[in-house]
Amino acid sequence: MKKIVLSVAVAVVVATSVALAAVNGGGVMRKQGKTYIVNTTTLCNQRGFHGTTPLEVYIKGNKVVKVVPLKNQETPQFFGKVQNGLIPKFAGKNINRAASVDGVSGATFSSRAVKANVAAAVAYYKKHK
Numbered sequence: 001m002k003k004i005v006l007s008v009a010v011a012v013v014v015a016t017s018v019a020l021a022a023v024n025g026g027g028v029m030r031k032q033g034k035t036y037i038v039n040t041t042t043l044c045n046q047r048g049f050h051g052t053t054p055l056e057v058y059i060k061g062n063k064v065v066k067v068v069p070l071k072n073q074e075t076p077q078f079f080g081k082v083q084n085g086l087i088p089k090f091a092g093k094n095i096n097r098a099a100s101v102d103g104v105s106g107a108t109f110s111s112r113a114v115k116a117n118v119a120a121a122v123a124y125y126k127k128h129k
Helices: 002-023 076-085 108-128
Strands: 029-032 035-039 055-060 063-069
Touching (some): 035 108, 063 108, 076 108
Antiparallel strands (some): 029 035, 035 055, 055 063
């Protein structure tokens, strides 16, 4: 019974990811003026504590402008630490140094997932800009 429930849950997650990609035009990266916006929903599957932590990473002039978390299943208390303590550290970082941002204590899994998503977004940007 647990296997069936798990299989259904995985199917729902996959279907949701496909639907989100379709809503996003199926594209991972879009351009807004001189800023590239990379959506990691389908790009990175690094899990936080409760699931993936998709982001939109804004890049302009080879610098991260901002990182915007998208809907995720992380515990709000812990993800709040990441949102307030980690995510602002990316703003203004050169894309070659974005991986050097330190995580926040008390939210290790979420921090790792966010850092992996930013790294995936930067790699995608470098390859496809």
